[in-house]
Amino acid sequence: MMSRRSFCRNAAMTAVAANLISGVARASAPAGDPAIAAVLHDERLIQSRAFSDRLAARGIPAFGFRGDPSRLWLDGLAALMRKGAVPFAGLTGQGALFCLERWSWDMGMRVVARIDHAEAGATGWRHCPAAPELCDGLEALATAGPAFGAAAADILLLQGITAGTDLSHAAPPRVADRTGEQLVSWVIAPARRA
């Protein structure tokens, strides 16, 4: 079986990426979880910041953007990933994940875990994990109300990589009475090959 390898692109961004690491990372303690190497957050979203803070507290470098992740990805993370693809995670809007997923494909990476979060009119936030392994912490998510970011981070930290399913092209589940923006917690990691 052939695999879809990374496309070679401008190598000149490495220095930019290094600067980004030193300049934007909100925490860089060395005792971090080795599985997830970076966490992204959308600064507009409280749940996203909470997710990021949780992983940053474990020493995982955190990177922020506002709505549009293109500058963060193209000017920084892509260069790092080109040197060696590593898992990264986030809690973002669906649009940001849609972009990051497709850019990651060109690095030989896939979405391997996701939990969709939708605010439904009468019942509050609804959480839809994409794999059974991600269901263990659902109660914590449910009881967290709108402040579920940290709980989502805990689930993905424990199970996000090992769940390991190729969720390429996955789309958010339908929530008929959804209100507001649909969010998603995710892990993107190097593709596993049979």
Add this chain to the structure above:
Amino acid sequence: MPLPPNVSAAQWQEALAAFRAAIGEAWVYTSDEDVGLYRDAYSPVWGEEEERLVSAALAPRTVEEMQAIVRTANRFGIPLFPISTGKNLGYGGSAPNLSGSVIVDLKRMNRVLEVDDRRHFAICEPGVSYFDLYRHIRERNLNVWIDVPDPGWGSVMGNALDHGVGHTWYSYRDHFLSHCGLEVVLPNGGLLRTGMGALPGAGTFGDFRYGFGPYVDGLFAQAGFGIVTKMGIHLMPRPEAFLHRRVLVSRRQDIIPLVDIANALEDAGLIGMPLYESPMFHAQFADPALRAIAHAPDVWNGNAIDRYAAEKGMAPWQLGLSFYGPEPVIEASWQHARAKFEKAIPGVRFEDVETLRFPLDEAGEEAVQHKVLTGIPNMNIFAIGARSQTNPEPADGHLLFSPMIARSGEEVLKAQRIFTEGMRDMGVDYPDAYGPFTAPFTWMPRIFALTTGMPVSRTDPAVNKASRETMRKLIELGARHGYGEYRTPPLFQDQVMGTYSFNGNALRRFCETLKDAVDPKGIIAPGRGGFWPRSMRKEG
């Protein structure tokens, strides 16, 4: 994944071996998980029999590798479907017209070959995205701008060849119009250069598009006559300043003088892309009274809208004007425009939206309100587009219907009514459906696109079925009134080409004649543009 049509398993393996020998094993993708990435993310036939799936994907690095691919494909009769970056979302993504085609993914051919900021052009390979070209220019502090579509991740070349569009001056935002010179691998593996590229030693590939003889570049856009491997494109010199001003009118019928004046300003070279909007479009979702007005049968006389506008102080129409150039000049242009609107439209109001002076630093760029108006590539559209709270459920993407209508206010009002009543007759309604607040897009110069988007779903085939049926009916309805589509996904290209039916579909028959001569086996993108080689044509 399917095999190419009429190719045996043994022949397929032989062809794959030849492809691997030509471009290297690492760049031939055959596993389902890899090939599946080329599915159209916005497909309205996701998981259904009609979905166009690919058999493999190839990623060549050089023109020579490309030629080897095409020759191999010719030997085995394998249809190829070239993509640049494959981001044609809403119009088919990276999916081909014919299931079993082999994708030729050109992302690795990603060199910016030249940018000249004294003669204002660039020459790029297919894999160069708007982000790439922008970065190239910015890192070298070159004195040129690019014109960008809403999402910046697409290919400069691919967008032009799909008749894609942007947001600045007319001569730059029509991306095919602004292209200048092509290098093309032909269906027989030969190499062609158009324009001045055909003259050995000429240094004017990116300057003069015609060269001598017939202008054949159009054959390589929205069509399968070759695989383009290099393209020149004219660029805009970086202006000193940018003004964005807004004109607001108080009556529905004011769209008529509004358009007339904007046309005169634009065609005289005083403004960039006119940006028409109706503030009532979004307001109708917050106010049931306005929504009821929009749905009332007598809405078309405009009286209820005008009364609502007067009561609420809300404009039925607004127009954004972009001025680029030296600050005193564009300020004078704005004052000239303002006087024209004041004279023609009683009660017209104006707003200052943005004033920028260039160059901007990074923080300044981040702060720009509408980045595409100033040639800054970004992905903000995905925060407001298909996968966001502004879309109805399901929100997995959209299918775009883009009929072209004449550039007048009267035609906007007429087409609005035709398409709105048509959709209501079809029994479909969703937030983006046509209505009295649907505003024209002016991406293409000298024409309006009255575009709407229909929802697509990964989980609900009934939604996709309804959108497909609506699309087909809209194409037919539009054509009956002389409104033709300028761009459409592969699923609808045959139908759209069929509507351009003058003189017994003379246009399609001419394209077929050319296809039969240039690519009789259908090696390059058969079906693209809504015409096929003889061997693949359906009877009748």
